[in-house]
Amino acid sequence: MRTIRLTDTDNIVLAVDSLRPDDVAEGVTITERIARGHKAAVKPIAKGAPVLKYGQVIGFARQDIAPGQWVHEHNVHVQEFDRAYVFGIDATETRYTDAADRRTFQGFRRASGRFGTRNYIAVLTSVNCSATASRFIADEVNRSGVLDAYPNIDGVISLVHGTGCGLDTKGEAYETLRRTQWGFATNPNVGGVLMVGLGCEVFQIPGWMKSYGVQEDETFRTLTIQEVGGTRKTVEAGVKAIHEMLDAVNAASRTTAPASELMLALQCGGSDGYSGITSNPALGVAVDMLVAEGGTAILSETPEIYGAEHLLMRRAVSTEVGEKLAERIRWWEAYTARHDMEMNNNPSPGNKAGGLTTILEKSLGAAAKGGSTNLAGVFNYADPVTARGLVFMDTPGYDPVSATGQVAGGANVLCFTTGRGSAFGCKPTPSIKLASNSYIFEKMNEDMDLNCGDILDGVSLRDKGAEIFEAILRVASGERTKSEVLGYGDSEFVPWSIGATM
Amino acid sequence: MRTIRLTDTDNIVLAVDSLRPDDVAEGVTITERIARGHKAAVKPIAKGAPVLKYGQVIGFARQDIAPGQWVHEHNVHVQEFDRAYVFGIDATETRYTDAADRRTFQGFRRASGRFGTRNYIAVLTSVNCSATASRFIADEVNRSGVLDAYPNIDGVISLVHGTGCGLDTKGEAYETLRRTQWGFATNPNVGGVLMVGLGCEVFQIPGWMKSYGVQEDETFRTLTIQEVGGTRKTVEAGVKAIHEMLDAVNAASRTTAPASELMLALQCGGSDGYSGITSNPALGVAVDMLVAEGGTAILSETPEIYGAEHLLMRRAVSTEVGEKLAERIRWWEAYTARHDMEMNNNPSPGNKAGGLTTILEKSLGAAAKGGSTNLAGVFNYADPVTARGLVFMDTPGYDPVSATGQVAGGANVLCFTTGRGSAFGCKPTPSIKLASNSYIFEKMNEDMDLNCGDILDGVSLRDKGAEIFEAILRVASGERTKSEVLGYGDSEFVPWSIGATM
Ligand SMILES: [Ca+2]
Ligand SMILES: [Ca+2]
Ligand SMILES: [Ca+2]
Ligand SMILES: [Ca+2]
Ligand SMILES: [Ca+2]
DSSP states (O other): OOEEOOSTTOSEEEESSOBOTTOEETTEEOOSOBOTTOEEESSOBOTTOEEEETTEEEEEESSOBOTTOEESTTTEEOOGGGGOOOOSTTOOOOOOOOGGGOOEEEEEEOTTSOEESSOEEEEEESSGGGHHHHHHHHHHHHHHSGGGGOTTOOEEEEEOOSOSSSOOTTSHHHHHHHHHHHHHHHOTTEEEEEEEEOSSSSSOHHHHHHHTTOOOBTTEEEEEHHHHTSHHHHHHHHHHHHHHHHHHHHTOOEEEEEGGGOEEEEEEOSOOTTTTTTHHHHHHHHHHHHHHTTOEEEEOOHHHHTTSHHHHHHTBSSHHHHHHHHHHHHHHHHHHHHTTOOSOOOOOHHHHHTTOOSHHHHHHHHHGGGOSSOEEEEEOTTOOOOOOEEEEEOOOSSHHHHHHHHHHTTOSEEEEEESSOOOOOOSSSOEEEEESSHHHHHHTTTTOOEEOGGGGGTOOHHHHHHHHHHHHHHHHTTOOOHHHHHTOOSSOOOOOOOSOOO | OOEEOOSTTOSEEEESSOBOTTOEETTEEOOSOBOTTOEEESSOBOTTOEEEETTEEEEEESSOBOTTOEESTTTEEOOGGGGOOOOSTTOOOOOOOOGGGOOEEEEEEOTTSOEESSOEEEEEESSGGGHHHHHHHHHHHHHHSGGGGOTTOOEEEEEOOSOSSSOOTTSHHHHHHHHHHHHHHHOTTEEEEEEEEOSSSSSOHHHHHHHTTOOOBTTEEEEEHHHHTSHHHHHHHHHHHHHHHHHHHHTOOEEEEEGGGOEEEEEEOSOOTTTTTTHHHHHHHHHHHHHHTTOEEEEOOHHHHTTSHHHHHHTBSSHHHHHHHHHHHHHHHHHHHHTTOOSOOOOOHHHHHTTOOSHHHHHHHHHGGGOSSOEEEEEOTTOOOOOOEEEEEOOOSSHHHHHHHHHHTTOSEEEEEESSOOOOOOSSSOEEEEESSHHHHHHTTTTOOEEOGGGGGTOOHHHHHHHHHHHHHHHHTTOOOHHHHHTOOSSOOOOOOOSOOO
8 A cells, every 4th residue: 555745745645556444654544445546634634724735735625634534626625816826925045055066967068158968960941841851961971971980979960840931920930930940050969050941931041040140150051952953962062061060060079067057858748647746756856956956947838737837936036937927828828719729627537536636736747847946937939048947938738849949948958757658759959758657667668768656666756856867967978868779859850830821 | 025925815915025115026016115024915905804814804904005015003903892702603614535535644553443653651650759660660661672572662651740649639730630641541642551659649540540430451550659668669560560561562553544543733832923924824734634634633722822712713613612612711811810910912012023913913823723624622621632623622832731731632643833943742642843944944953853944935835734744644654753763752741730739
């Protein structure tokens, strides 16, 4: 009869196995049958008092609840005013690790001052029309063997997509694509860029470069198929342009970098009933450790944290940061309404049967990846992340689209929790996959990097968080993740397509 | 001083080179300077009388216009009521080629009774999460050499995309994706299908198959990564599934098929000032020839024919067909309004300077690809095309998205006109690229299949249309297009993404 208490302040425990009367959990005698995945009170909860999970309010007692009783919708409720937006009142002073105890990794120092964990050459595409040429360029360089002489280069990647034309240049879709491309071009895991276009597309390379104040140089080259005169010549010219940048890109080498230079993207996909109690809170512990080092972690997937956004706002470092999140939530409410969709995805009957009592509890399970520190910033999709600490980037919940925004924001490492078993991998940013349960860790062992399922067997969140943090440092220093070994990352660049396609 | 008169009934000619007073065009003495790309009257046009180009009304004379005079916005106007929707009043009886003179091609007969022009095995993906595994499966089979023993198989293609999850199952985006996948699975150019999924995605393979009433069989197989247990095992199982269908897929062989079994997709992209007077009307002649054979051609790109839709409605074979087009136009007006975009893209100052007088003239230039026969049907994006003759499929103008819908509709051959130089190619449907001008034909000669630029030097539309029709028959019979030789088609599958991504 295993149980989990997620934080010391919680007044409930989770039943990992089903509980019967007279079972003892956390020193408390259980007084009724409690199904697995459901909650038992471990402290008296007076009528009107908060029910605490993740150290957070997930609802209020409808009546007095005694230790050992089942805690679910029959005796817990949420009122709408509980979600009122209040900014910053739960923000605390960040406790940083002592300077002498700070951790490091081996990274590639960039001219920007940032550090990469990988050193790729990226072939970007302005439009789908140049996708095939770009793939041919990357494939030819990778297969030719020429990179064998350049050990500091991780490879050439082609980042192709389905858009770039049929767009309104004054619209959100166009701006999102521009930011995404710029973010990949400047991600610290990218040492060289070749941007390939068709020529007549809406996404014009010269205008894009001008708006960011850049010009072609040794490690930033551009080509268009129409100017060069066709596909074959473009492939030839693109391969030549990459050959010409190999010396410069290979000149980067790994050097000791403070862990504060890590920017960690947080993802979950294919979640199950365990994600919110094993892999997500364990990742949250690792995030707290990274923040203590002065590093950055990016929580995202707005539709999946909807319902718990007010709790993030309470941790905001400023009214401005809190307001920015409120504005993004309002944007989503309008966006989904415009498409006849719903944000307010209350726990479904299936969720409730599985033990989730309120939408707060559900969304907190996803938000648990972000740990417990202050909310230091809120960013639009694919915008450069300029704050340190835990930040939020507004993205869809759909994994490849969300991760694409985070990597554009500057993420140089990524942790992805999954219960059903995701096969995600990204380039240029290595992705560590965390299984929420031991079954999927075994079943998909060639895809999963780390098992969080043993939390159900008694491994503490603190120990698991520390294990994840060590894995992050090793991967940042060059250890290859499972998805890198498998070769993922060439089809997972999916910029958010917001507007109408004309 | 070259000029072009597009049809005998036109009362204007186009100046290919600029004209001066006393130049003679079509036996008419020019009376003022007329810039290249602009129009000269070759018959008297009384005040209020229609100006005819492509045999169609492009506007009305504001004043009496004498032969030899410049015809442009100073003496031509359009009134809103001219666009009133009237259904079928210009429909005529189709003149079919005599049975004895009918043409044939060598195609693959399918169990459905349709004929393929290629014989591919398609690896479809329910979601982006299975994209990498699907690419690995296709690559492994293609590179292994195993296909050398199966000469009737054109290869294995992986059709990956960026969606399949984060979707509302009750929404337009989901329905569009389901139709598109089904259309590719059943396109007559596909001899075998392997559908690969992750497992937990919104797009569920079993439900999709059930809704179309199909089950797995010798040439239709499915797999999910979660069920098989990871990426490597999925690639292994996918390769095995394809090996198991090779004998059955290779059993198809080319046999004589009537030209009426061709379903031709019509595309233009990277258009220039010549597209509307060379490649597009020449392709229209070829379409008329195909329709006379009993075949089918699909005109699309709704935003690009907007402004001339009422003329297509006048050619509708029934009120129902005309109404369906009107309904699609209203849908686009609402769709673009919802995204703060405009359909009513009147000739821009640049268009006007180039000689385009009205939005009708501009849109007729795109619609000219469809030729002059009746409008036999109107179809939603990616819906199976079930009519014969000239039909319309509602798609965006953006080439890969539009072509994806047409191929899903059943197109087994495609003609693509371009002025600026498109590099498009498609699998499983071969794409013949038609240059609108000789400059781009030469400049991108490794990408262009056929030059329509010599129409400016006097080659007749009739002769050029016949040349295109012959090329269609040859390509349908197996002759490889330039984009097939180059290897296009693995990145150009782009299902229309309509709704919100969650
Ligand atoms: Ca350049
Ligand atoms: Ca997700
Ligand atoms: Ca073969
Ligand atoms: Ca199966
Ligand atoms: Ca187009």
